[in-house]
Amino acid sequence: MPSRNNIILIGFMGVGKGSLAREVIKNSSYVAIDTDDLIESMANKKIKKIFEDEGEAHFRELEKDVAFWLEKSVENTLISTGGGFYKVKNLKKIGTVVLLDSPFDAIMKRIKEHPNAANKLKKRPLLSNLKEAKKLYNVRRTEYLELADIVIDVTDKTLEVCSKELLKKVKKYA
Ligand code: S3P
Numbered sequence: 001m002p003s004r005n006n007i008i009l010i011g012f013m014g015v016g017k018g019s020l021a022r023e024v025i026k027n028s029s030y031v032a033i034d035t036d037d038l039i040e041s042m043a044n045k046k047i048k049k050i051f052e053d054e055g056e057a058h059f060r061e062l063e064k065d066v067a068f069w070l071e072k073s074v075e076n077t078l079i080s081t082g083g084g085f086y087k088v089k090n091l092k093k094i095g096t097v098v099l100l101d102s103p104f105d106a107i108m109k110r111i112k113e114h115p116n117a118a119n120k121l122k123k124r125p126l127l128s129n130l131k132e133a134k135k136l137y138n139v140r141r142t143e144y145l146e147l148a149d150i151v152i153d154v155t156d157k158t159l160e161v162c163s164k165e166l167l168k169k170v171k172k173y174a
Helices: 017-026 035-043 047-054 056-073 104-113 117-122 130-147 159-173
Strands: 007-010 031-034 077-080 096-101 150-153
Touching: 007 017, 017 031, 017 077, 017 159, 031 035, 035 047, 035 056, 047 056, 096 130, 096 159, 104 117, 104 130, 150 159
Parallel strands: 007 077, 007 096, 031 077, 096 150
Antiparallel strands: none
16 A cells, blocks of 8 residues: 555546545544545636536646645545546555446436435536446446456445445555
8 A cells, every 4th residue: 555545436427436435434534535626626616617617628637736736745535536537647656546336327326316416417517428428437447447456346335334345455455
């Protein structure tokens, strides 16, 4: 494990990275931060608005800035990321990479069953076209698996079960 003792959660949009991070910190000494939250604070704008005003390429540059800052400045932290953050070149230098894995249809079902489903879809520009989103999922899943130090299949599991599995696997990996 890189010396800073960070965990980075990667995985497709809507798989539950933020929710799991909030669960894990209840039962561990990690603090949690989220790369999309950091970008929104830096830019003082919502992600959707950054995509609309400056485009996706600019958003990806902001992700790189955040990745650089995380590598230099953060320790003992559980970092949840946006679904495309894994492409930053220094990902593995930031911490142990944990992939939250689930089939595309299960992820979409999870989003649609959420009480705030409309908002979850609205704030994610890359989910506006489901056919394109599925293509993106297929490409990314291979790349996620290549980068992951640890994989957690989250399908049909409670946050509590996933959290225990994560902490156990991270401990073994260290
Ligand atoms: C993106 C995922 C989003 C957000 C942005 C781009 C992606 O985060 O970073 O809309 O490229 O997969 P979530 O994974 O939290 O939805």
